[in-house]
Amino acid sequence: MKKQVVVLIAIAAFVLGAVACCLGCCGKSKIAVVDIAAIVGQSEQVQALKTEQAAQAQALAQWLQAAQAEVEKQTDAKKKEELLQQYNAEFTQKRDAAAQQYAARLQEVDNSIRQTIVEVAKDKGYKMVVVKEVVIDGGKDITEEVAKVVK
Numbered sequence: 001m002k003k004q005v006v007v008l009i010a011i012a013a014f015v016l017g018a019v020a021c022c023l024g025c026c027g028k029s030k031i032a033v034v035d036i037a038a039i040v041g042q043s044e045q046v047q048a049l050k051t052e053q054a055a056q057a058q059a060l061a062q063w064l065q066a067a068q069a070e071v072e073k074q075t076d077a078k079k080k081e082e083l084l085q086q087y088n089a090e091f092t093q094k095r096d097a098a099a100q101q102y103a104a105r106l107q108e109v110d111n112s113i114r115q116t117i118v119e120v121a122k123d124k125g126y127k128m129v130v131v132k133e134v135v136i137d138g139g140k141d142i143t144e145e146v147a148k149v150v151k
Contacts (some may be wrong), residue, residue, distance in 0.1 A: 032126040034117055034146055042147045045109045049102070053088035056098050065090060113150055120146045 040046050051074060067087040076081040121129045121144055 010108065013086050021118050030126045030128075031108045031139045032142045033132040033135045034129055034141070035132040035143040036113070038143050039113060039117075039147050039150055043109070043113065045112065045150070049105055049109060052105075053098075053102050056102075060091075060094055060098065063094070067091070114148075116149050117142075117146050120149060 017094065067090070071080060071084050071087060075081055117129055123143070124140075124142060126140070126142070129142070132139075133139065
């Protein structure tokens, strides 16, 4: 999933860079650039989300260890197999729920950061914001201004 996101961001960045180049040549628009990776790295929301995810992973690992211990205690082979299947189903459900929750929260954070970028750019009078990695030269870097607001 991360690879797909990176590929989509790269494609979007390339397209935006090409559009920015065309607009920049015409001199009709003020263009800002932003280093999204730097903003994400400084974001307290992202750090809190990572901490929360690590805590959930730790809790799931502890639950899994307890479940494995209970399965190992079982002496009847048939009951052991039933218990193992039950715990496997529970584990899958817990893991999937945690992954869905993380993805939803990550999307919220992403939307929040994007909205902040748009607001800062509008406040500064920029008509377009391009990902810094695709711009070779030009554009005003507003990364620091955005990072201050995102925190």
